[in-house]
Amino acid sequence: MTSKRVWRLWQVETAIACNLKCIMCPWTTHRQDKNHHGLMAPSVWQAVKPHLQDVQSVDFTGGGEPLLQPRLAEWIGDARIAGCETGLLTNALLLDTKKTSQLLDAGLDWICFSVDGTDAAVYETIRPGSNFKTITDNIANFCKTRHHKTPKTMINFVILAMNAHQMEDIVSLAARLDVDQVNFKQCDVIRGEHGKGMGLFAREKTRQIKILEKNLSRAQRLGKRLNIKTTAFSFTPEELPVCAQDPRDSLFIRHDGTTAPCISLAIGGATTFLGQEVTMPSVHYGRLPDTDIKTLWESEPCRFYRERFENRVRANHQGFFQVDLSEPSLQKLKAAEQAALDAMPEAPEGCRVCHYLYGL
Numbered sequence: 001m002t003s004k005r006v007w008r009l010w011q012v013e014t015a016i017a018c019n020l021k022c023i024m025c026p027w028t029t030h031r032q033d034k035n036h037h038g039l040m041a042p043s044v045w046q047a048v049k050p051h052l053q054d055v056q057s058v059d060f061t062g063g064g065e066p067l068l069q070p071r072l073a074e075w076i077g078d079a080r081i082a083g084c085e086t087g088l089l090t091n092a093l094l095l096d097t098k099k100t101s102q103l104l105d106a107g108l109d110w111i112c113f114s115v116d117g118t119d120a121a122v123y124e125t126i127r128p129g130s131n132f133k134t135i136t137d138n139i140a141n142f143c144k145t146r147h148h149k150t151p152k153t154m155i156n157f158v159i160l161a162m163n164a165h166q167m168e169d170i171v172s173l174a175a176r177l178d179v180d181q182v183n184f185k186q187c188d189v190i191r192g193e194h195g196k197g198m199g200l201f202a203r204e205k206t207r208q209i210k211i212l213e214k215n216l217s218r219a220q221r222l223g224k225r226l227n228i229k230t231t232a233f234s235f236t237p238e239e240l241p242v243c244a245q246d247p248r249d250s251l252f253i254r255h256d257g258t259t260a261p262c263i264s265l266a267i268g269g270a271t272t273f274l275g276q277e278v279t280m281p282s283v284h285y286g287r288l289p290d291t292d293i294k295t296l297w298e299s300e301p302c303r304f305y306r307e308r309f310e311n312r313v314r315a316n317h318q319g320f321f322q323v324d325l326s327e328p329s330l331q332k333l334k335a336a337e338q339a340a341l342d343a344m345p346e347a348p349e350g351c352r353v354c355h356y357l358y359g360l
Helices: 042-054 072-081 097-106 120-126 132-145 164-177 207-226 293-297 300-320 330-343
Strands: 007-012 055-059 085-090 110-114 152-158 181-185 229-232 250-253 258-260 269-273 276-280
Touching (some): 007 042, 042 055, 042 293, 055 072, 072 085, 097 132, 120 132, 132 152, 132 164, 152 164, 164 181, 164 207, 181 207
Parallel strands (some): 007 055, 085 110, 110 152, 152 181, 181 229
Antiparallel strands (some): 250 258, 269 276
């Protein structure tokens, strides 16, 4: 890969269709009446394929289950040939021996498994339609079959009221399955009633949050002992200059070819932001294959998001260093952090009500 590539990341929604009905999934209603059964059409992929040489990394995940896409391994292979890093998030129910071989042969760099419980009772309550034994067997087989710890393997664990007591257990399960990393996630994307009220984060650090943080800390210490890397989001908000998606050098490409800054802005609607009822706007740059992707990249809405976040990052850095830190202290550091926040121009409309911009 080369640092001169135009895009750091493409998130390509190879399928919005899904074989499960997870209780916190925000995209349930968006799967109805979709063309191509909710799968990305080959014509959309053919429109992006010539530009893969300008992309550093391709994530083949969106709002559905990528293993439902019959051309997935072929498209991963296309991206790998173009020098892209490749990966995907899967619920692992369809990850049988055949699909494991196909993904490994295609040259996948990383794979993440959605596992939100460490026993059948909890897991199958959260992910109706799945089977705990099947997915753990599939994950174990994948990890056993891969070559010298390649691809990298991860578990996404969405922290909910019904599984929060299993944070240490999921680290132990990852070790037993030979998974490399556990990502502790928040229930952060909400549409209508889907996912509403399930998030355990809040504006203030409550007694419950302090308990959750303590439990998470124990799980992370266990990870160090078991050589399992862990990542986690905060339980209380802190505004960032730009979220991890970072529209300055990334694109989200929906299964129908619609391009957007990210999945949250690709599918707007009624949502809840830190307990407040708000509306997430839909922000679209245009649609493939009707318009060339580089034309979409230079479109007015795309340039707005890129430039606004570039200005936020620049102003944040400048604001921080306006405070004299030659003799640093906690008070001065806090003042510098506040100055950095105050210096930033306002985030775009949708981002102001997105938990990702606040580290949640």
